[in-house]
Amino acid sequence: MPNYLAIGTYDGVHLGHRKIIKAAVREALRRGFCSRVVYFPLPPKFFFSGELKNCLITLPEERERLLKALRPDGVEALPFSAALASMEASVFFRDVVLGRFGAGGLCVGPDFAVGRGREGHVDFLRSASREARIAFKAVPFATRGGHKISSSLIRSLLRSGDVEEANRCLGWRYSVGGPVVRGAGIGRQLGFRTANVGAHAAKILPPGIFAASLKVDGESHPAVMNVGRRPTVDSLGGAMLAEAHILDFSRMIYGKKVEVTFLKRLRGERKFGSREALVARIRRDIAEARRFFSDPR
Numbered sequence: 001m002p003n004y005l006a007i008g009t010y011d012g013v014h015l016g017h018r019k020i021i022k023a024a025v026r027e028a029l030r031r032g033f034c035s036r037v038v039y040f041p042l043p044p045k046f047f048f049s050g051e052l053k054n055c056l057i058t059l060p061e062e063r064e065r066l067l068k069a070l071r072p073d074g075v076e077a078l079p080f081s082a083a084l085a086s087m088e089a090s091v092f093f094r095d096v097v098l099g100r101f102g103a104g105g106l107c108v109g110p111d112f113a114v115g116r117g118r119e120g121h122v123d124f125l126r127s128a129s130r131e132a133r134i135a136f137k138a139v140p141f142a143t144r145g146g147h148k149i150s151s152s153l154i155r156s157l158l159r160s161g162d163v164e165e166a167n168r169c170l171g172w173r174y175s176v177g178g179p180v181v182r183g184a185g186i187g188r189q190l191g192f193r194t195a196n197v198g199a200h201a202a203k204i205l206p207p208g209i210f211a212a213s214l215k216v217d218g219e220s221h222p223a224v225m226n227v228g229r230r231p232t233v234d235s236l237g238g239a240m241l242a243e244a245h246i247l248d249f250s251r252m253i254y255g256k257k258v259e260v261t262f263l264k265r266l267r268g269e270r271k272f273g274s275r276e277a278l279v280a281r282i283r284r285d286i287a288e289a290r291r292f293f294s295d296p297r
Contacts, residue, residue, distance in 0.1 A: 001032070001033060001034050002033045002034070002102060002103065002104020002105070002134075003028075003033060003034050003035070003036040003074075003101055003102050003103050003104060003105075004024050004025075004027050004028035004031065004033040004034065004035050004036070004103070004104060004105035004106075004107065004135070005024070005036050005037075005038060005097065005101050005103040005105065005106050005107065006020055006021050006023075006024035006035070006036070006037045006038070006072070006106075006107045006108070007037075007038040007039075007078075007097070007101075007106070007108065007112075008020070008038075008039060008040070008108065008109065008112055009039060009040045009043045009044065009151070010037070010039045010063060010067060011043055011056060011057050011058055011063065011151045012057035012058055012063075012151050012154050012170055013058060013063060013066035013067055013070075013170075013172075014057075014142075014149055014150075014151065014154055014169055014170045014171060015142040015144075015149050015169060015170070015171045016109065016141055016142035016148070016149045016150065017109075018070060018142075018171060019139055019140075019142050020107055020108065020109050020139045021037055021067065021070045021072060021107075022070065023107055023137060023139045024037070024072065024105075024107035024137075025070065025071060025072055027105055027107060027135065027137060028072075028073070028105070031104070031105065031135065033104050033105060034073040034074065035072040035073045035074070036072060036073060036074040036075075036076065036101065037067050037070075037072045037074070037075045037076070038075075038076050038077075038078050038101060039063060039064075039067065039075070039076075039077060039078065040077075040078055040079070040080045041060035041063075041077050041079055041080075042079070042080055043055075043056075043080075043151070044080050044085070047080045047085065048085070052201070052202055053201045053202060054159070054201075054202070054203075054204055054205060054240075055155070055202055055204065056200075056202045056203055056204065057151060057154055057155060057158065057170075057174070057204060059200055059202065059203060060077060062177075064077070066172070076101075078096075084096075085116065086116055087115060087116060088115050088116055088119070089113075089114050089115025089116070089119045089120025089124055089128075090115070090120070090128070091115075092114045092115050092120065093114065093120065093125070093128045093132075096114075097114075098132060098134075103134055104134050104135065105129075105134055105135035105136070105137070106125060106129055106134060106135070106136050106137070107136075107137045107138075107139060108122065108125060108137075108138060108139070109138070109139055109141065110122055110138050110139070110140060110141060111141075112125075122138050125138075126138065144168065144169055149169045153169065154166050154169050154170060155204060157169070158174065158204045158206045159204060159206070159207075160206075160207075161206045161207045161208035161227075161265050161268065162206075162265065163206050163210065163262040163263075163264075163265055164264060164265065166206075167262070173261045173262065173263065174206070174261070174262050175259050175260060175261040175262065176197060176199045176203055176205065176242060176259070176260050176262075177197070177199070177257065177258065177259040177260070178197045178198040178199045178200065178257070178258070179197075179198045179255055179256065179257055179258075180195045180196060180197065180198070180216075180253050180254050180255060180256050180257075180258055181196050181197075181198040181254075182196070182254060192245045192279075192282055192286075193245065193246075193250075194226070194243040194244060194245050195214070195243065195244045195245075195246060195253060195258060196241065196242070196243045197242040197243065197244065197258060197260060199242050205227045205240055205242055206227055206262060206265075207227050207228050207240075207268070207269060208227060208228070208265050208266070208267065208268050208269060209224065209225070209226050209265070209266045209267050209268070209269065209285050210224070210225040210226075210227070210262050210263065210264060210265050210266060211223075211224065211225075211263045211264040211266060211288070211289040211292040211293065212224070212225035212244060212260050212261060212262050212263055213260070213261045213263060214244050214246055214258055214259070214260050214261075215258060215259045215260075215261070216253055216256055216257075216258045217253075217256065220261075221246050221247065221248075221249055222246075222247045222289065222290075222293045223244040223245060223246045223247060223249075223260065223289075224244070224245045224247070224266070224282075224285055224286055224289045225242070225243070225244045225245075225260055225262065226241075226242075226243050226244075226245075226269070227240065227241070227242045227243075227269075228240065228241065228269035229241070229269070242260070244258075244260055245282075245286070247286070247289070247290065247293075263292070264292055266285055266288050266289065267285070
């Protein structure tokens with residue numbers, strides 16, 4: 001059975017990506033094909049730039065889970081490589097789209113391109129599909145506020161700490177996961193125990209103080225999340241740290257895998273004149289987070 005193929009990086013699996021994949025699934029059902037999503041685990045732009053830190057909205061395993069939730073018949077990773085980067089667009093279409101993945105149809109976004117130097121843009125793909133007698137569909141951009149929703153936009157929003165707008169563009173709530181690792185014990189010294197999250201280096205960490213939900217052992221708990229460099233009590237040489245103070249929680253969870261979902265930015269990180277001033281502000285942050293969690297909206 002031919003595959004109706006949706007191919008791209010899909011970092012974030014945002015509203016624009018979902019629009020493409022849902023269109024591919026619908027077309028596959030209509031034509032009696034299998035729907036198949038193929039994604040690049042590392043975005044080609046980062047393959048070329050060598051940027052490997054604080055760059056991904058979704059790690060490959062997260063992306064695959066989100067893609068599978070859209071119910072295509074299959075999801076497969078296609079690692080981007082030097083061989084793919086140097087491949088002519090016509091060869092990519094023949095050997096990858098038609099050969100490796102057996103496409104009977106192709107569905108892409110309007111800015112998708114293949115081949116060396118991105119030479120195979122949408123017009124090329126449309127023409128090549130026509131010659132190969134396979135279906136082709138270019139899905140218009142998803143927009144918000146008159147702007148195109150893109151992975152680049154969402155990366156920019158996350159890096160600035162604007163998780164609420166990023167979540168609206170994603171269509172889901174941004175999260176960061178990892179094991180709970182031992183830190184310097186600063187939070188405990190200040191009177192607020194924290195769980196330090198050992199996030200993957202490639203994962204974008206939004207800076208600031210947030211109301212968040214922390215999931216551990218299958219249960220979710222309200223938390224205040226701090227992502228930053230702890231300028232008032234710096235013990236890490238300016239390195240970024242993600243630490244969560246879980247409200248009304250006292251269990252030991254070192255080594256356990258947790259997932260923190262960002263809900264609302266409370267404020268940006270700042271340097272205080274004393275530890276006492278920092279403690280007073282942390283108390284205010286916790287009170288504000290409690291008000292957020294008590295609001296039924």
